[in-house]
Amino acid sequence: MIITFHEVWWFIETTYVDERVLELIHPETGKKISPNIYIQQTRWEKRYDMNALRTLWEEGYSFIVHGSQITPNIRNLVEEVEFDHNVEAQSHIYMGKKGSRSFSIHADIPDNLIIQCIGKSKVTIYNEYSDVAGVFPDANVSVKEQIILEPENSIFIPSLQFHLFEPLTDRLSISIPMIKYAY
Numbered sequence: 199m200i201i202t203f204h205e206v207w208w209f210i211e212t213t214y215v216d217e218r219v220l221e222l223i224h225p226e227t228g229k230k231i232s233p234n235i236y237i238q239q240t241r242w243e244k245r246y247d248m249n250a251l252r253t254l255w256e257e258g259y260s261f262i263v264h265g266s267q268i269t270p271n272i273r274n275l276v277e278e279v280e281f282d283h284n285v286e287a288q289s290h291i292y293m294g295k296k297g298s299r300s301f302s303i304h305a306d307i308p309d310n311l312i313i314q315c316i317g318k319s320k321v322t323i324y325n326e327y328s329d330v331a332g333v334f335p336d337a338n339v340s341v342k343e344q345i346i347l348e349p350e351n352s353i354f355i356p357s358l359q360f361h362l363f364e365p366l367t368d369r370l371s372i373s374i375p376m377i378k379y380a381y
Contacts, residue, residue, distance in 0.1 A: 200271050200315050203370055206293055209268045210251065215244040219265060225258035228302045228335065260294035276374060279311065285376035293370045302335035303362045308375035310355045314347035317369035321345050321353055324360035
């Protein structure tokens with residue numbers, strides 16, 4: 199297994215607190231919420247409010263953890279992708295409960311390799327591509343294909359192609375955005 203829920207929670211509890219490391223997505227709106235809801239400023243430092251995070255997890259918020267240093271397995275995976283494909287890459291860990299959501303229909307600038315680690319997710323790939331990255335909940339798009347990702351399955355999504363992920367169970371997946379090296 200590449201990564202577990204326990205490892206992600208441990209990383210959150212023990213890592214340096216930065217608004218760019220952890221993002222939460224509202225289960226109904228699909229929008230990022232303010233980090234002020236789950237980050238506390240003490241007299242000395244910022245800390246994740248673990249009680250708030252556990253409550254938000256139970257309420258169906260999706261968690262996105264950014265960075266390739268979450269575990270040695272993740273770091274090695276990203277480095278292997280970089281070496282094998284001559285790209286610069288990173289990782290984003292997505293975790294959510296059944297019925298949670300990350301983003302609405304959207305497009306990303308980099309090519310993405312998505313690896314399902316735990317649970318199942320329905321992935322919808324659309325025929326259309328965007329001119330810009332972003333979330334497009336009202337996009338006028340037609341379905342190219344829908345697949346169910348199970349543990350150890352992966353999918354490649356080209357740059358700016360519209361797509362949508364929907365967790366069918368509690369899920370943990372890794373998104374590896376990749377950008378070709380410019381020489």
